Amino acid sequence: MAFACIFVPDFPVEAILRAEPDLRSQALALLEGKPPQQKVFAINEKARCAGLDAGMTKLQAEACPGLALRCRSTAQESAAHAALLDCAQSFSPRVEDTAPDTVVLDITGTEHLFGPPAKIARDLARRASDLGLEANVAVASNPDAAMLAARGYSGVSVIASGEEEERLGHLPLHVLLACLSEITPERAAELSDMFDRWGLRNLRSLTALPALAVSERMGQEGLRLQKLSRGAVVRTLVPVDSPLIFEESIELEYPLILLEPLAFLLGRLLDQVCSRLASRALATQELHLKLELETGIHLDEDQDSPQTPEIPDYNEDDETETGSPPPLQTAEHATRVSFFSRTLRLPVAMLDAKVFLKLLQLDLKAHPPGAPIKKIWLSAQPARARAAQGGLFIPPSPEPEKLELTMARIAGIVGEGRLGSIELLDTHRPEGFLLQHFNPIDAERSNSKPVAQDSAASAVTALRIFRPALRATVTLRDGKPAHLACLKKKEISGDVIWQAGPWRSSGDWWEPYAWARDEWDIALQTSNGVVLYRLVRDLLSGQWLVEGTYD
Amino acid sequence: MFSSLVCDQPATGRPELFAPQSDALVRKPPTASPELRKFARGISHAELAKYLVRTPRLNQVTMASRLEVRPDPEIVSVGIPEIDALTGGLPRGSLTEIYGPASSGRTTILMSALAAATRRGEACALVDVNDAFDPKSALAAGMNFQNLLWVRCGSDGRITSNKRKVPRSRSSSFFLKAGEKQKEETQHEWAQLEQAIKTIDLLLQSGGFGIVVIDLSAVPKQFARRIPLTSWFRFRRAVENTPTLLLLLGQTPCARTCASLVLRLDGQDTVMHKVSAAGSPLRIAISHAQLFEGLHLRMELQRTRMERKPVQSVNSALSAKAFGRDEKL
Numbered sequence: 058m059a060f061a062c063i064f065v066p067d068f069p070v071e072a073i074l075r076a077e078p079d080l081r082s083q084a085l086a087l088l089e090g091k092p093p094q095q096k097v098f099a100i101n102e103k104a105r106c107a108g109l110d111a112g113m114t115k116l117q118a119e120a121c122p123g124l125a126l127r128c129r130s131t132a133q134e135s136a137a138h139a140a141l142l143d144c145a146q147s148f149s150p151r152v153e154d155t156a157p158d159t160v161v162l163d164i165t166g167t168e169h170l171f172g173p174p175a176k177i178a179r180d181l182a183r184r185a186s187d188l189g190l191e192a193n194v195a196v197a198s199n200p201d202a203a204m205l206a207a208r209g210y211s212g213v214s215v216i217a218s219g220e221e222e223e224r225l226g227h228l229p230l231h232v233l234l235a236c237l238s239e240i241t242p243e244r245a246a247e248l249s250d251m252f253d254r255w256g257l258r259n260l261r262s263l264t265a266l267p268a269l270a271v272s273e274r275m276g277q278e279g280l281r282l283q284k285l286s287r288g289a290v291v292r293t294l295v296p297v298d299s300p301l302i303f304e305e306s307i308e309l310e311y312p313l314i315l316l317e318p319l320a321f322l323l324g325r326l327l328d329q330v331c332s333r334l335a336s337r338a339l340a341t342q343e344l345h346l347k348l349e350l351e352t353g354i355h356l357d358e359d360q361d362s363p364q365t366p367e368i369p370d371y372n373e374d375d376e377t378e379t380g381s382p383p384p385l386q387t388a389e390h391a392t393r394v395s396f397f398s399r400t401l402r403l404p405v406a407m408l409d410a411k412v413f414l415k416l417l418q419l420d421l422k423a424h425p426p427g428a429p430i431k432k433i434w435l436s437a438q439p440a441r442a443r444a445a446q447g448g449l450f451i452p453p454s455p456e457p458e459k460l461e462l463t464m465a466r467i468a469g470i471v472g473e474g475r476l477g478s479i480e481l482l483d484t485h486r487p488e489g490f491l492l493q494h495f496n497p498i499d500a501e502r503s504n505s506k507p508v509a510q511d512s513a514a515s516a517v518t519a520l521r522i523f524r525p526a527l528r529a530t531v532t533l534r535d536g537k538p539a540h541l542a543c544l545k546k547k548e549i550s551g552d553v554i555w556q557a558g559p560w561r562s563s564g565d566w567w568e569p570y571a572w573a574r575d576e577w578d579i580a581l582q583t584s585n586g587v588v589l590y591r592l593v594r595d596l597l598s599g600q601w602l603v604e605g606t607y608d
Numbered sequence: 609m610f611s612s613l614v615c616d617q618p619a620t621g622r623p624e625l626f627a628p629q630s631d632a633l634v635r636k637p638p639t640a641s642p643e644l645r646k647f648a649r650g651i652s653h654a655e656l657a658k659y660l661v662r663t664p665r666l667n668q669v670t671m672a673s674r675l676e677v678r679p680d681p682e683i684v685s686v687g688i689p690e691i692d693a694l695t696g697g698l699p700r701g702s703l704t705e706i707y708g709p710a711s712s713g714r715t716t717i718l719m720s721a722l723a724a725a726t727r728r729g730e731a732c733a734l735v736d737v738n739d740a741f742d743p744k745s746a747l748a749a750g751m752n753f754q755n756l757l758w759v760r761c762g763s764d765g766r767i768t769s770n771k772r773k774v775p776r777s778r779s780s781s782f783f784l785k786a787g788e789k790q791k792e793e794t795q796h797e798w799a800q801l802e803q804a805i806k807t808i809d810l811l812l813q814s815g816g817f818g819i820v821v822i823d824l825s826a827v828p829k830q831f832a833r834r835i836p837l838t839s840w841f842r843f844r845r846a847v848e849n850t851p852t853l854l855l856l857l858g859q860t861p862c863a864r865t866c867a868s869l870v871l872r873l874d875g876q877d878t879v880m881h882k883v884s885a886a887g888s889p890l891r892i893a894i895s896h897a898q899l900f901e902g903l904h905l906r907m908e909l910q911r912t913r914m915e916r917k918p919v920q921s922v923n924s925a926l927s928a929k930a931f932g933r934d935e936k937l
Contacts, residue, residue, distance in 0.1 A: 451729075452728055452729040452730040452731075452818060453730055453731065453816050453817065453818050453851045453852070454730070454731045454816050455731055455814050455815060455816030455817060456814075456815075456816060459814045459815070459816070460814060460816070462814075463810050463811060463813070463814035464757075466810050467759055467807050467810055467811075470803050470806050470807060470810075471759060471760065471761050471762075471803050471807065475759065475760045475761075475762075476757065476758065476759045476760065477757070477758065478753050478754055478755075478756055478757060478758065479743045479746075479753040479756065479758060480753065481743055481744075481747060481753070490743045492758070495756075495757040496754075497731040497754065497755055516687075516688045516713070516716050516717070516720050516749075516905065516927075516928035517716065517719065517720070517745070517748045517749045517928060517930075518713075518716055518745075518902045518903045518928045518930045519715040519716045519718070519719045519742060519745040519746075519749065520715075520742040520744070520745045521715050521740040521741075521742065521825065521826065522739075522740050522741070522742045523740070524739045524740065524762075554879075555879045555898075556898075557898040557899055557900050578900040578930075580876075580879045583709075583710075583875075585709035585710065585712075585875040586709065586711070586712075586874070586875025586876045586877060587711065587875065587876040587877065587878060587879055588709075588710045588711040588875070588876070589711050589876070589879065589900070589903070605740070605742065606710055606711060607711055607900075607903060607930070608710060608711055608712065608713065608714055608715040608716065608825065608903075
């Protein structure tokens with residue numbers, strides 16, 4: 058049996074550093090509480106070296122030069138914990154969610170897949186580092202020994218079976234007490250004082266005590282602590298099936314106004330989401346972006362009710378505003394929170410953070426949020442990764458990632474809804490078609506075998522449509538068009554030298570958009586020869602329209 | 609012999625057989641003395657090659673006999689046997705231009721080529737500058753819409769010119785001067801062309817398309833001609849050595865030397881029509897009884913790079929039948 062434990066020291070700090078890796082090189086302290094009673098909640102090693110400690114007030118902490126202060130973020134901590142679980146799940150399906158900063162996984166039988174335990178431990182540490190978490194990893198023959206080693210030794214440590222007592226003996230007693238999740242902090246403090254009075258400093262000194270004497274003084278708890286110190290506790294792992302939720306968030310200290318700095322943050326979040334997806338061998342087909350906006354409300358002195366300013370460019374996806382009354386009626390400017398969300402749907406499952414970032418940038422450029430951004434949530438809907446199997450005899454087709462980017466860029470040029478593949482509607486109504494997302498992959502799936510080309514194919518005369526149709530003045534002779542004059546295009550004017558028709562059609566008479574028309578095929582003589590047009594008389598409005606030309 | 613030595617310069621890429629051989633590309637030996645010429649005449653081909661390798665200054669010179677010959681391009685069927693017979697098919701990795709007046713059959717050929725390609729399972733893109741594509745005609749031609757990306761440039765697109773379009777009321781536009789209207793129309797045409805050129809650039813960069821079409825059929829000649837030649841050179845360069853066929857439709861030839869194949873279509877002389885059985889006994893021209901039968905396509909092959917020497921113009925004619933009217937009669 059072999060168990061690995063991943064432990065992230067200073068977990069709340071690591072959660073913040075995961076979102077802001079630039080802060081890793083300097084002292085960082087996290088504050089908790091409501092201003093002005095904020096206190097230091099957690100610090101990193103550099104801050105510890107600078108003399109800071111948990112429980113200090115903000116004022117005391119600010120006296121330390123070069124210290125970065127951040128507020129504790131539970132959302133980022135939960136995202137970091139989810140990332141830790143993803144990291145463990147990528148190596149073994151049996152993962153125990155021991156604590157927010159600790160996971161234990163059963164790596165028995167994975168040697169054939171990932172190599173010896175030492176390599177697995179190194180790979181676990183590397184994977185955690187890729188996910189933005191600097192973690193200690195330990196491998197031992199039982200979960201508790203692995204936990205103690207991970208908490209006590211930094212970096213990667215591997216304890217061979219039978220060497221637990223010797224290796225764990227050097228660890229201080231507070232490591233053992235920190236591992237016990239079932240005891241309260243008060244009880245832990247009591248035990249620590251008691252061990253101090255007994256003159257115990259490390260686990261070896263605890264294991265050296267006679268079991269009977271410990272049992273007399275501490276009962277079963279003491280014996281259990283001794284067993285833990287020896288690394289001899291055998292227990293069953295409690296595996297957890299973590300849900301496939303890939304969400305990352307970041308709370309900003311100052312609201313963002315420009316899209317360019319937003320792109321940096323989005324890029325960081327996308328990197329994290331993609332790393333987590335990759336660790337589970339998954340991709341995504343749908344990305345949700347939610348922004349918390351800060352909307353300023355101006356209060357007039359005469360008015361009691363606030364005036365909501367207009368937020369431009371809100372689209373259908375916008376969520377309803379969660380309005381809250383301004384905290385102070387006397388304040389000239391108050392803030393109100395609103396949300397803006399966008400969904401990016403992809404035709405195929407992808408896992409390329411750069412492509413996602415570019416697509417989000419193009420989307421936000423087309424649909425700007427319209428107000429400063431305070432908080433960002435980004436979540437990905439997991440999907441099975443696409444199996445890309447090329448073939449020598451498969452017709453050329455654009456790469457899905459490139460195609461999505463290209464289409465988004467073209468949509469930025471020609472306008473949204475102006476490109477795609479055609480879906481004909483079951484109607485004779487003119488312009489009876491829809492534009493849908495162009496996805497040649499689906500076409501490949503639907504037509505797994507390419508249609509054989511008809512050897513006896515013959516040309517079919519095509520029509521070119523004038524959009525919108527050109528209004529024309531038509532002179533009739535014996536009920537047939539004899540002369541045509543189009544005001545907008547002078548070249549579509551003259552005597553009709555030939556005509557055929559009319560072909561009457563109508564439909565949708567039960568709908569508000571009913572249509573009824575007579576179609577004529579006519580020919581006009583021009584300097585370049587005969588030109589054929591389709592002339593339409595709208596029976597509802599009585600207008601003559603040149604609908605298109607045969608070409 | 610030395611005059612046929614062509615310098616293979618890495619900066620300019622592979623030397624092309626069809627590219628005009630400028631003086632800069634033909635490098636003479638550093639000392640073209642009569643003795644060296646005599647030496648060169650006297651030695652064999654293999655010895656000369658060794659001499660070139662040994663001499664540091666001539667290391668990069670490629671002998672004409674060793675120049676890489678451009679392989680014949682892969683040919684795509686248009687889907688119309690007569691045109692395939694005339695042109696030998698449309699070459700991939702190059703620019704093909706089809707031009708002619710209105711009702712000459714340009715769109716018919718386009719639909720046929722796109723239908724053939726999409727039926728083969730190739731992804732195709734149509735950049736429709738004037739938003740004139742008719743899906744029903746395409747369906748009649750047998751197109752597989754799932755493989756066709758239709759980009760509609762034009763009215764609803766963003767005007768990217770410097771001057772922002774100001775919405776006008778109907779009454780104010782009525783009093784617009786003729787000059788202002790013309791200016792607006794000109795801006796609109798340019799905006800459409802700008803959109804189309806940018807779109808083509810993006811599509812060609814993306815790659816993977818079988819056929820990319822830019823349809824300038826309804827763009828006035830004066831605008832189409834003013835598209836910079838550099839754009840066409842860029843497009844030609846982008847599709848070179850790729851399986852993409854860039855097809856250009858227009859009223860006049862505008863790609864000039866960038867086009868590998870140029871096909872000119874003539875306008876219609878008469879209307880191909882037939883009198884239905886219902887109308888014939890009356891022996892009078894009843895419009896109800898007449899039926900538009902289709903277009904008569906007359907084409908001329910103006911230029912092709914499939915042949916080493918300029919070809920003579922070859923004429924061909926065929927007819928394209930109309931669709932949909934038979935059902936209604």
